[in-house]
Amino acid sequence: MSGPSNYDTLRARYNALFKPRDTTSRSGQSEEIRMSPLVSLKVKDTLERQSPITNAIPLLPQARLLGRSVNEHPPGVAAEEPILYNVDAPNSTFLCGSQGSGKSYTLSCLLENCLMKDARYGLLKTPVAGVVFNYDSDLSNVTAETASLCSRGIKVRVLVSPSNYVALGKAYKSIRGAEKNLSVEKLLLGDADLNVSRMKRLMAFSDEEQDVPLYMEVMMEELRQMAMSQRPFTFAEFEKRKENQKFLANQASMLNMRMNLLKSFMNKAHTSQKGLFKTHPGTLTIVDLTDPFLDSSTVCMLFDICLALFKQNRPSSGLVVGLDEAHRYLNKSTAADAFTESLVSTIRTQRHNATRVIIATQEPTISPERLLDLCSISIVHHFNSPAWYTAIKDHLGGASTLTTSHKEGKKMFETIVNLQVGESLVFSPSSYLREEKGQVMKLGSDFVKMQTRLREGVDAGTSEMASG
Secondary structure, three states, rough: OOOOOHHHHHHHHHHOOOOOOOOOOOHHHHHHOOOOOOOEEHHHHHEEEOOOOOOOOOOOEEEEEEEEEEEEOOOOOOOEEEEEEEEOOEEEEEEEOOOOOOOHHHHHHHHHHHHHOOOOOOOOOOOOOOEEEEEEOOOOOOOOOOHHHHHHHEEEEEOOOOOHHHHHHHHHHHHOOOOEEEEEOOEOHHHHHHHHHHHHOOOOOOOOOOOHHHHHHHHHHHHHHHHHHOOOOHHHHHHHHHOOOOHHHHHHHHHHHHHHHHHHOOOOOOOOOOHHHHHHHHHHHHHHHOOOOOOOOHHHHHHHHHHHHHHHHOOOOOEEEEEEOOHHOOOOOOHHHHHHHHHHHHHHOOOHEEEEEEEOOOOOOOOOOOHHHHHHHHHOOOOHHHHHHHHHHOOOHHHHHHHHHHHHHHHHHHHHOOOOOOOEEEEEOOOOOEEOOOOEEEOOOOOEEHHHHHHHOOOOOOOOOOOO
């Protein structure tokens, strides 16, 4: 009787390469579950019953309560089923809804889950550090809503523009809990915080602009020469090179406006403030650039640089970056596009840079579509605008497949319109939220209607009523 053929031998050898050899269970579906942005309590319980873990790495060590399902939809999700946010895995979240719908409240809940240990919401052994960007063009000196987390004992640090330090400092110090847990500092950059690339952004130089003024071309060339010199960037040298150029009066006037704005954010000694961009697990840093002298384009330039510096100095446990009321500055400007590209890059590499991104906006039509497409969780709160629905429906995981007909689209829109405060539709195709007969499944091309959990402490987003 002849032995196995060469084909049989090779077939067996090759197929052996498909067998998982990872003794820590970090392979196949286990790894997908470990990286699941959201998970239902039923799924977590089922997995723990099926695979009791002793010495191996737990699948979901830091899944914390975000909300609960409102009804029995889709199949495999029971009514009042707790929905947990996976703090352990880097992920990205898009929140939208009209004013007062609960989106900023949900943002605060997500930040609480990432930063604050509270056994009632689930285990958190390793908090991450938080950074939130805020800007209000109305100049009403209203503080960022997320600053109210100081009332929960979270240490909050607010970085503000030097020219609005007094007004914003007074506003932030009036928050309950601020006396013990909140500090306000000036956002001042040093030479070590800048390089040629960041200077280009601060000076509003764009490689894509047409008809660039002559003085900008000259200063761009000076920056190029500084880069070629291979020496560390210094603002003093840049100023010296600018003074050596003999610009016409009108050219010098425009350039001086930009230089003076930049100098207002520079430390007089040109040294970096120690620890300004260093964040610590369990703490929140808010960059609030509300200022009558800053427009949204300048704000985006500064946010972009701050984001890079925070990522560069992030703690080993990771970072959560929040953008509240993002529609106020993520518009169609060149600077906003550059900041958006930095956010897109951060989301694309989130698993490698341990950074979570949460974007909350009242105006989803302004938010660039590529941000929506990349987010692993989309949470849609109440709104009444058909234009908003049209703008987002093709970019929410599963929404386009659920609304192939006009009737289905109308039904989905009516569901959004009828959402109560604190309720939302959650789209997250890769999240394991469904369980049937011991089988755990992803949400896929469907959605869950969720009620956000209650928070303690101050809610800075409550409406101001005439009767008090």
